[in-house]
Amino acid sequence: xxxxxxxxxxxxxxTFLGVSLIAFSFIRLLPGxxxxxxxxxxxxxxxxxxxxxxxxxxxxxxxxxxxxxLGGLVTGDFGSSIVTKRPVLDDFMNLFPATLELSLCxxxxxxxxxxxxxxxxxxxxxxxLDQSLMGVALVGYSMPIFWWGLLLxxxxxxxxxxxxxxxxxxxxxxxxxxxxxxxxxxxxxGQAGAxxxxxxxxxxxxxxxxxxxxxxxxxxxxxxxxxxLGEDYVRTARSKGLTPFRVIGVHALRNALIPVxxxxxxxxxxxxxxxxxxxxxxxxPGIGKWMVDSVFKRDYQVVQGGLMLIAxxxxxxxxxxxxxxxxxxPRIRH
Amino acid sequence: xxxAEIKTTKPQTGFAEFWFYFSRNKGAVMGLAIFxxxxxxxxxxxxxxxxxPSIQNxxxxxxxxxxxxxxxxxxxxxxxxxxxxxxxxxxxxxxxSLFIGLVVVTLSVISGVLVGLIAGYFxxxxxxxxxxxxxxxxxxxxxxxxxxxxxxLGPGLVNAMIAISLVNLPHFxxxxxxxxxxxxxxxxxxxxxxxxxxxxxxxxxxxLPNCLAPLIVQATLAFSAAILDAAALGFLGMGxxxxxxxxxxxxxxxxxxxxxxxxxxxxxxxxILVTVIxxxxxxxxxxDALDPKLKRS
Numbered sequence: 048x049x050x051x052x053x054x055x056x057x058x059x060x061x062t063f064l065g066v067s068l069i070a071f072s073f074i075r076l077l078p079g080x081x082x083x084x085x086x087x088x089x090x091x092x093x094x095x096x097x098x099x100x101x102x103x104x105x106x107x108x109x110x111x112x113x114x115x116x117l118g119g120l121v122t123g124d125f126g127s128s129i130v131t132k133r134p135v136l137d138d139f140m141n142l143f144p145a146t147l148e149l150s151l152c153x154x155x156x157x158x159x160x161x162x163x164x165x166x167x168x169x170x171x172x173x174x175x176l177d178q179s180l181m182g183v184a185l186v187g188y189s190m191p192i193f194w195w196g197l198l199l200x201x202x203x204x205x206x207x208x209x210x211x212x213x214x215x216x217x218x219x220x221x222x223x224x225x226x227x228x229x230x231x232x233x234x235x236x237g238q239a240g241a242x243x244x245x246x247x248x249x250x251x252x253x254x255x256x257x258x259x260x261x262x263x264x265x266x267x268x269x270x271x272x273x274x275x276l277g278e279d280y281v282r283t284a285r286s287k288g289l290t291p292f293r294v295i296g297v298h299a300l301r302n303a304l305i306p307v308x309x310x311x312x313x314x315x316x317x318x319x320x321x322x323x324x325x326x327x328x329x330x331x332p333g334i335g336k337w338m339v340d341s342v343f344k345r346d347y348q349v350v351q352g353g354l355m356l357i358a359x360x361x362x363x364x365x366x367x368x369x370x371x372x373x374x375x376x377p378r379i380r381h
Numbered sequence: 382x383x384x385a386e387i388k389t390t391k392p393q394t395g396f397a398e399f400w401f402y403f404s405r406n407k408g409a410v411m412g413l414a415i416f417x418x419x420x421x422x423x424x425x426x427x428x429x430x431x432x433x434p435s436i437q438n439x440x441x442x443x444x445x446x447x448x449x450x451x452x453x454x455x456x457x458x459x460x461x462x463x464x465x466x467x468x469x470x471x472x473x474x475x476x477x478s479l480f481i482g483l484v485v486v487t488l489s490v491i492s493g494v495l496v497g498l499i500a501g502y503f504x505x506x507x508x509x510x511x512x513x514x515x516x517x518x519x520x521x522x523x524x525x526x527x528x529x530x531x532x533x534l535g536p537g538l539v540n541a542m543i544a545i546s547l548v549n550l551p552h553f554x555x556x557x558x559x560x561x562x563x564x565x566x567x568x569x570x571x572x573x574x575x576x577x578x579x580x581x582x583x584x585x586x587x588x589l590p591n592c593l594a595p596l597i598v599q600a601t602l603a604f605s606a607a608i609l610d611a612a613a614l615g616f617l618g619m620g621x622x623x624x625x626x627x628x629x630x631x632x633x634x635x636x637x638x639x640x641x642x643x644x645x646x647x648x649x650x651x652x653i654l655v656t657v658i659x660x661x662x663x664x665x666x667x668x669d670a671l672d673p674k675l676k677r678s
Contacts (some may be wrong), residue, residue: 056514058516061513062513062516062517062520065513065516065517066516066517066520066521069517073529073533075534076533077533078533078535124445185658185661185662186654186658188661189609189654189657189658189661190649190654190657191609191612191613191629191653191654191657193612193613193616193629193632194616194632194646194649194653194654195650197632197636197639197646197649197650198646198650200639201639201640201643201647203648205639205640230525242624266552301484316522316523317522319522319525320522320523320525323522323525323528323617324524324613324616324617327617338525338528339528339617342528342529342532342619343618344643350529350532353523354525356530357521357522357525358520358521361520361521361522362520364665
């Protein structure tokens with residue numbers, strides 16, 4: 048098992064270097080003068096330009112700059128925002144819990160609804176129930192989620208007035224950030240109504256972000272279940288006289304879940320891509336909105352640092368999923 | 382001349398066999414029908430659309446759809462904030478979406494298959510380097526990478542298509558490579574090599590045709606994903622630029638009116654959704670028809 052983990056880690060190193068090279072070259076590929084871009088100034092005297100070139104280290108050879116950049120990454124220096132002057136890592140750490148909270152809620156919803164839906168569809172294969180569940184899944188799978196979010200806002204926030212449109216919690220509540228998760232922090236604060244407010248702000252973004260993973264998980268569970276239900280050991284379990292619930296829930300589902308877990312792991316990237324759109328629509332202060340805003344504000348230091356941090360995070364999460372998968376399914380370790 | 386007629390039925394052609402399995406999937410046939418309708422509308426847009434997609438009629442700003450209170454039949458789906466006919470814009474928008482899908486799929490299939498063939502056929506160091514590069518692309522969330530690429534290249538439809546093609550590339554490379562690796566040690570390939578076939582012939586004429594099935598399915602999925610991604614970039618303001626009647630860009634322009642005029646938001650999204658569903662239905666049908674494992678069951 049250890050060899051398996053180290054093997055995976057060894058593969059990660061070149062990928063990490065490649066990712067850092069992309070993030071490094073991104074800012075240098077942009078059209079325009081790098082000093083102007085990095086300093087955010089529009090007009091500049093030649094002396095100041097040269098001085099800034101030197102200050103930013105841009106007058107050195109490219110490879111020296113790259114190794115310097117790598118050295119920074121290793122020590123946690125991801126650059127600073129041109130707009131706010133704050134270190135990118137600090138902003139990332141501040142905003143990441145909001146994205147994590149939203150993504151976790153979305154994936155929990157997707158798993159809790161998607162797996163049962165897939166199992167029911169597989170067991171009732173060919174019936175109207177199967178067809179309607181898979182029909183809904185197809186719609187969810189094909190959904191432009193930015194439009195879906197707008198529709199939900201029109202109906203639930205505009206027409207019914209049930210949910211707020213943007214932000215994480217009502218302005219009425221203010222409490223210190225302990226965990227960064229609004230649901231938990233609002234409970235800790237003990238303020239009456241704070242938790243309810245946080246939930247009401249979270250519902251629509253969660254539904255929007257959960258839509259595609261939910262559909263994907265339901266479809267994957269159905270096809271995995273169908274494959275497993277035809278196996279000999281399921282027939283044996285049935286002929287032993289076990290209840291259908293036990294046959295399906297224990298014997299079949301446990302084996303069908305192996306590919307489903309891979310699918311869930313693969314949703315990390317999907318969730319982060321979805322978070323970019325969801326957070327933009329609902330003004331959710333997470334890293335997705337932060338990245339989009341930075342692209343538009345031309346705050347390229349943040350884009351560079353954010354790219355690096357997000358890619359590194361995805362690589363680490365994929366590694367964890369891989370290792371977990373190795374635990375569940377010993378066959379792939381070899 | 383005596384000709385002995387032995388066979389009474391002709392052997393099925395490849396297409397007939399494919400159509401036999403494809404047409405058994407009702408959803409797939411429906412998807413194909415919807416797709417063909419959208420395709421025809423897109424091609425004949427100037428003849429089908431009731432109005433010009435860009436002419437602004439100042440007398441009918443934010444006019445509701447015909448069936449809603451206050452609507453007019455000349456503007457069946459209503460008008461947008463500057464008085465343009467939404468139906469006409471949607472019909473012209475279909476051109477952009479289908480074009481984007483086509484260009485992206487063509488670009489990523491050609492380059493992906495080429496790179497995947499090389500990786501799978503030559504293996505060794507070439508393969509390792511190619512796959513690491515693909516891993517690097519996959520380490521970024523696709524939409525974020527596309528967004529940043531467009532920021533580098535400059536916002537616009539062409540750059541959005543290039544960015545989406547690049548983001549799609551690894552899927553085709555991986556798929557081709559896996560298929561090539563499972564084929565290249567099979568007897569017919571070895572026989573062909575022994576018979577003196579050169580590398581290029583082996584790669585493109587012997588192995589590739591036998592790897593096509595999963596690639597066709599993936600291409601269909603990539604087609605719908607490309608439409609979604611391009612619309613998302615348009616929505617974020619980084620894809621097609623206004624006043625292009627691209628569906629995502631239309632949604633972005635409509636955002637500020639969501640509380641006042643539901644139709645300007647609803648119809649462009651619906652157009653995206655219906656198109657993507659139709660293509661995905663076709664993709665499911667193609668998978669059923671082309672996957673030999675499923676055929677037997």
